[in-house]
Amino acid sequence: MKLLEGKNVIITGASRGIGKGIALVFADHGANLAFTYSSSEGPALELEKELMAKGVKAKSYKSNAASFKAAEELVSQVLEDFGGIDILINNAGITKDNLLMRMGEDDFDQVIETNLKSVFNMTKAVQRTFLKQRKGSIINMSSVVGVKGNAGQSNYAASKAGMIGFTKSVALELGSRNIRCNAIAPGFIETEMTDKLDEKVVQSWRDEIPLKRGGTPEDIANACLFLASDLSSYITGEVLHVNGGMLT
Numbered sequence: 001m002k003l004l005e006g007k008n009v010i011i012t013g014a015s016r017g018i019g020k021g022i023a024l025v026f027a028d029h030g031a032n033l034a035f036t037y038s039s040s041e042g043p044a045l046e047l048e049k050e051l052m053a054k055g056v057k058a059k060s061y062k063s064n065a066a067s068f069k070a071a072e073e074l075v076s077q078v079l080e081d082f083g084g085i086d087i088l089i090n091n092a093g094i095t096k097d098n099l100l101m102r103m104g105e106d107d108f109d110q111v112i113e114t115n116l117k118s119v120f121n122m123t124k125a126v127q128r129t130f131l132k133q134r135k136g137s138i139i140n141m142s143s144v145v146g147v148k149g150n151a152g153q154s155n156y157a158a159s160k161a162g163m164i165g166f167t168k169s170v171a172l173e174l175g176s177r178n179i180r181c182n183a184i185a186p187g188f189i190e191t192e193m194t195d196k197l198d199e200k201v202v203q204s205w206r207d208e209i210p211l212k213r214g215g216t217p218e219d220i221a222n223a224c225l226f227l228a229s230d231l232s233s234y235i236t237g238e239v240l241h242v243n244g245g246m247l248t
């Protein structure tokens, strides 16, 4: 059964990693994909082709999630290109890790603007469309780090915790209009974001996870599919933890 047949979806940051995984799974379920990237034009164009080969409409957009103006322009362009928007996945994110002692103001601001303010930018930009159609599903990609904190990631943890507060507030504001807003808190998912880490450290993380492995983009995509589709039509304001038991 295809769960998203004919639905138009925006995913921020889908040129690789988790966003790409979501795009591929959603295409298998019949969704049309409008997705953004920051600098990976080549991989974005490749993904466009891969998605279209699955028989859905797909288009990539170079758009800086941290910019309010760019989010507004993106949404009007997607409305023109796709004729509507049903689902928004706020996935774009960066890390600029350092101990507080060494963290510069720029590292803090950039992470907050790309990870957290972007969610405000995009949600504001789709709000009118969702209100008019009295339906919409918004999914924000938080992190286990936003729930439990992590040494060396105070900027990232603050951005991801902020997303949870934003998610719950939007769910309260827009629930009466049948607009749902949920967050996913992935644990350790093996992507380019985690490729930067030392292999020994990564192995010790795997060993500590009750399911004894890092997650895959598909693990997150499947959770996203549930929250995006009508299977979760009575769920809003929730944080779905997908972490192999890391918080247990």
Ligand code: NDP
Binding pocket: 012, 013, 014, 015, 016, 017, 018, 019, 036, 037, 038, 039, 040, 041, 063, 064, 065, 066, 091, 092, 093, 094, 114, 115, 141, 142, 143, 144, 185, 186, 187, 188, 189, 190, 191, 192, 193, 194
């Ligand atoms: P990657 O680094 O693999 O991919 C990040 C994506 O975001 C890329 O498509 C990148 O585009 C895009 N991006 C970065 N900055 C911007 C920007 N300013 N505007 C638009 N797009 C941008 O990350 P992951 O796939 O690992 O992570 C995806 C999300 O999941 C992030 O929000 C991350 O915080 C979260 N997450 C990841 C976890 C993990 O273990 N991997 C764990 C918990 C949460 P480009 O390719 O052009 O740079």
